[in-house]
Amino acid sequence: MKRVPVGRRNLFAERRRALLGVAGVGVALLMVLALDGIFAGAMKRVTAYIDTSPADIIVSQRGVKGMHMTSSSLPLSAVEDIRRMKGVSRADPILFETNSLKSPKARALSYVIGYVPGGRGGPVTITKGRPPGPGEIVLDESAASKLGVSIGSDVSTLGRSWKVSGFTGGLTNIVNTTAFVRFDDYAAARGTTGTASYILVGAESPAGAVAREIEKETGLTALPRPEFSREEAKLVRDMSTQIMQIMTIAALLIALAVIGLTLYADTLARLREVGVMKALGTRTRRLALIVLSQAAWMAGAAMALSIVLAFALAAVMSRAASNISIEVTAVSIARVAIGAGVVAAIGAVAPLARVARVDPATVFRRQ
Amino acid sequence: MAGTVPLSRRNILTDRRRLVISVLGVAVSIGLILLLEGLWGGLRVQVSSYEENVGANLFVGEKGVRNFLGEVSAFDSSAVDELRRRPEVKAAWPVNTRFIVLDFHDRKQAAVLVGSVPGGMGGPWKIAEGRPVEADDEVVIDRALARQHGVGLGETFEILGRRFRVVGLSSGTRAWMLGYMFVSHDASAGLLRSPGTASFILVDSEDPAATARAVREELGLQPLSPDTVAENDRRLFAGIFGGPLNLMVIIAFAAGTLIIALAVYSMTVERLREYGIVKAMGARRGRIFRIMLGQTTALAALGFVVGFGFYLAASALITYALPQFWSHVSPAVVAGVALAAGLMGFIAAFVPARRVSRLDPASVYRG
Numbered sequence: 001m002k003r004v005p006v007g008r009r010n011l012f013a014e015r016r017r018a019l020l021g022v023a024g025v026g027v028a029l030l031m032v033l034a035l036d037g038i039f040a041g042a043m044k045r046v047t048a049y050i051d052t053s054p055a056d057i058i059v060s061q062r063g064v065k066g067m068h069m070t071s072s073s074l075p076l077s078a079v080e081d082i083r084r085m086k087g088v089s090r091a092d093p094i095l096f097e098t099n100s101l102k103s104p105k106a107r108a109l110s111y112v113i114g115y116v117p118g119g120r121g122g123p124v125t126i127t128k129g130r131p132p133g134p135g136e137i138v139l140d141e142s143a144a145s146k147l148g149v150s151i152g153s154d155v156s157t158l159g160r161s162w163k164v165s166g167f168t169g170g171l172t173n174i175v176n177t178t179a180f181v182r183f184d185d186y187a188a189a190r191g192t193t194g195t196a197s198y199i200l201v202g203a204e205s206p207a208g209a210v211a212r213e214i215e216k217e218t219g220l221t222a223l224p225r226p227e228f229s230r231e232e233a234k235l236v237r238d239m240s241t242q243i244m245q246i247m248t249i250a251a252l253l254i255a256l257a258v259i260g261l262t263l264y265a266d267t268l269a270r271l272r273e274v275g276v277m278k279a280l281g282t283r284t285r286r287l288a289l290i291v292l293s294q295a296a297w298m299a300g301a302a303m304a305l306s307i308v309l310a311f312a313l314a315a316v317m318s319r320a321a322s323n324i325s326i327e328v329t330a331v332s333i334a335r336v337a338i339g340a341g342v343v344a345a346i347g348a349v350a351p352l353a354r355v356a357r358v359d360p361a362t363v364f365r366r367q
Numbered sequence: 368m369a370g371t372v373p374l375s376r377r378n379i380l381t382d383r384r385r386l387v388i389s390v391l392g393v394a395v396s397i398g399l400i401l402l403l404e405g406l407w408g409g410l411r412v413q414v415s416s417y418e419e420n421v422g423a424n425l426f427v428g429e430k431g432v433r434n435f436l437g438e439v440s441a442f443d444s445s446a447v448d449e450l451r452r453r454p455e456v457k458a459a460w461p462v463n464t465r466f467i468v469l470d471f472h473d474r475k476q477a478a479v480l481v482g483s484v485p486g487g488m489g490g491p492w493k494i495a496e497g498r499p500v501e502a503d504d505e506v507v508i509d510r511a512l513a514r515q516h517g518v519g520l521g522e523t524f525e526i527l528g529r530r531f532r533v534v535g536l537s538s539g540t541r542a543w544m545l546g547y548m549f550v551s552h553d554a555s556a557g558l559l560r561s562p563g564t565a566s567f568i569l570v571d572s573e574d575p576a577a578t579a580r581a582v583r584e585e586l587g588l589q590p591l592s593p594d595t596v597a598e599n600d601r602r603l604f605a606g607i608f609g610g611p612l613n614l615m616v617i618i619a620f621a622a623g624t625l626i627i628a629l630a631v632y633s634m635t636v637e638r639l640r641e642y643g644i645v646k647a648m649g650a651r652r653g654r655i656f657r658i659m660l661g662q663t664t665a666l667a668a669l670g671f672v673v674g675f676g677f678y679l680a681a682s683a684l685i686t687y688a689l690p691q692f693w694s695h696v697s698p699a700v701v702a703g704v705a706l707a708a709g710l711m712g713f714i715a716a717f718v719p720a721r722r723v724s725r726l727d728p729a730s731v732y733r734g
Contacts, residue, residue: 016632016635016718016722017632017633017636020625020632020718021629023625024392024622024625024626024629027618027621027622027625028618028622030618031578031615031618031622033613034614034618035611038611038614059526061528062448062528063470063525063526063527063528063529064527064528064554065468065470066468066475068468069466069467069468070465070466070467070468070477070478071439071466071467071559072527073558073559073560073561079553097439098437098438098439098466099438099439100431100432100433100438101439102431107433109437109438109603114688156431157431159429159430159431159442160609163379172427174607174610174611175607190441190560191539195560203415204701218376221528231475235475235477236476238474238475238476239475239476239477239544242689242692243406243692244684246402246681247615250395250399250619251401253395253500253625254395254396254399254622254623255621257388257389257392257395257626258392258622258625258626258629260388260392261385261389261392261626261629261630261633262629262633263383263386264388264628265385265630265633265634265637268382268385268637269633269636271636277683300677301654307655313614316431321610322610324610350384350388359382
């Protein structure tokens with residue numbers, strides 16, 4: 001005989017209550033998904049310059065393993081030393097610092113990268129205009145929009161003014177954007193001679209072995225590009241882990257309260273029916289399964305709602321705030337689903353206890 | 368009629384367990400909003416700790432620079448001598464400053480490196496343990512940062528490839544997630560490969576306005592009052608963290624509203640017959656809404672009180688376990704969150720009120 005899906009029917013019998021409950025849990029789960037998504041988006045954007053770079057190895061000052069929130073300075077003579085090494089196809093220096101881009105309308109914090117024209121290190125794509133000539137700068141298009149500048153406009157950074165020659169894309173994150181100028185212009189603006197910030201190296205042999213050789217020969221830090229990118233992402237992760245945990249716990253506690261409240265209210269409303277079922281010989285175990293299935297349905301529906309809301313939020317944010325990117329990942333969904341499952345099981349405890357205590361004789365009493 | 372029957376209070380107190388679950392749910396939402404606002408308040412206070420405590424009444428930076436944190440300022444430090452020659456200037460000291468990333472026990476930590484002249488202005492303003500920096504291989508680090516990573520006096524670690532010995536622990540020297548690290552000016556110049564340059568000159572002047580004029584007109588540099596730098600740094604961090612934080616506050620607000628609506632709606636659905644009687648006795652829509660509003664605002668008020676307790680407990684726990692986060696809510700913020708709780712109650716009242724307003728009073732006479 002086919003079983004009646006009592007749990008699901010009970011839950012959705014009072015639709016508005018079910019809707020409020022599912023929405024409450026869904027919104028709480030959305031909090032975790034959105035926060036996860038913001039940090040996943042930030043990590044992806046923070047490493048965008050490195051991830052799209054054609055370099056196989058990135059060489060930096062000893063002890064420096066990233067670009068974000070750090071600085072690196074090394075002797076320019078190391079470029080020639082590296083170029084002479086076996087397994088190295090090319091080595092291009094870049095100058096780098098975080099500075100402000102200023103226009104009459106606004107300011108934007110930016111990586112400013114000085115690269116040798118024709119070498120690696122410049123913008124991988126130019127979406128509009130052309131690469132920077134002398135005294136010119138290429139901006140990310142979302143930063144250009146914020147600054148209210150177009151090609152031919154002036155912006156200032158590194159203590160001088162630059163003319164915008166072109167736009168690139170995908171290099172603005174939650175903290176800063178990215179801008180490119182010529183290496184020589186950068187060095188002149190900063191008054192530096194004989195130094196570089198990083199060296200981007202092309203390898204003919206396996207990158208790991210070449211990087212080890214560079215470290216041995218120069219005393220600098222050399223990492224294959226994927227490893228350098230992982231180190232960069234690790235900074236964002238390590239700095240955000242604890243705040244993520246606090247928010248996740250709070251959001252799951254809210255979800256727990258909503259699930260517990262919905263199931264408890266529903267169980268109270270059906271105590272007579274539970275009594276009837278008990279009087280008809282239904283075992284407590286079967287009744288427990290009904291409550292648990294209600295919890296599972298609720299968590300499942302809320303999870304689906306939170307995923308839809310998270311994707312909608314990501315779409316809205318990409319239009320409203322181009323520096324905030326929300327990446328809803330499968331790992332994040334799985335993590336939140338597990339959390340929702342655990343919370344649903346805990347939320348069912350109070351209703352389960354109430355069901356277990358129901359006396360079948362209640363069915364014969366008048367309400 | 369002798370008096371009004373306190374329907375709201377009676378309804379809400381009928382089922383204590385449901386009341387507890389509802390209040391806890393609302394309290395977690397309100398506690399989370401307070402915690403988010405508290406972290407935000409802590410960030411705003413901590414982010415400007417250097418500007419407010421270092422003792423300078425004028426900051427001199429590279430032309431166009433507005434922030435102490437985040438953007439790089441670098442200029443010829445010979446300007447220090449020119450400032451010292453001015454009669455109104457009591458003291459002028461160069462400092463170098465950069466964001467750096469350290470690897471502590473395989474965890475990445477961003478910090479603010481400050482290089483100042485031993486005995487001059489710019490170093491730590493409060494030493495909790497040990498002593499200030501005297502030699503070029505010594506470092507004073509923020510005490511909370513040291514505790515966070517298990518670093519003690521006398522220990523050594525690498526900064527940008529050079530080993531430094533911890534000779535002092537400073538207190539109150541945090542910029543939220545970032546901690547300050549103080550080395551000598553010469554050591555910082557070596558680490559940053561920037562001899563003869565300064566990021567800022569800290570000035571103690573008897574006439575800051577006159578000094579600022581001279582800085583701008585004679586030296587071509589940027590004078591900034593400590594208050595201006597502090598506000599600019601707060602704005603910078605607000606631009607970075609404000610979006611995600613406000614998003615979380617909105618979601619927590621929505622969750623709290625849904626919990627209140629769900630709780631009162633559940634109570635209402637179970638008492639539809641009674642509400643039918645109330646309507647049959649002539650209660651109008653306004654009276655019904657006030658009954659609902661009484662219940663929802665009571666839940667919101669209880670949720671606020673318990674939520675404030677949650678906030679105090681969570682805040683104390685976080686400050687103890689994660690000293691890098693400091694939480695601070697002003698009375699104005701508490702009042703704002705109390706208003707938000709009231710708004711939650713007001714919005715939530717519409718859902719059950721609508722259900723009852725559609726109820727046919729004749730239903731009370733049906734079986």
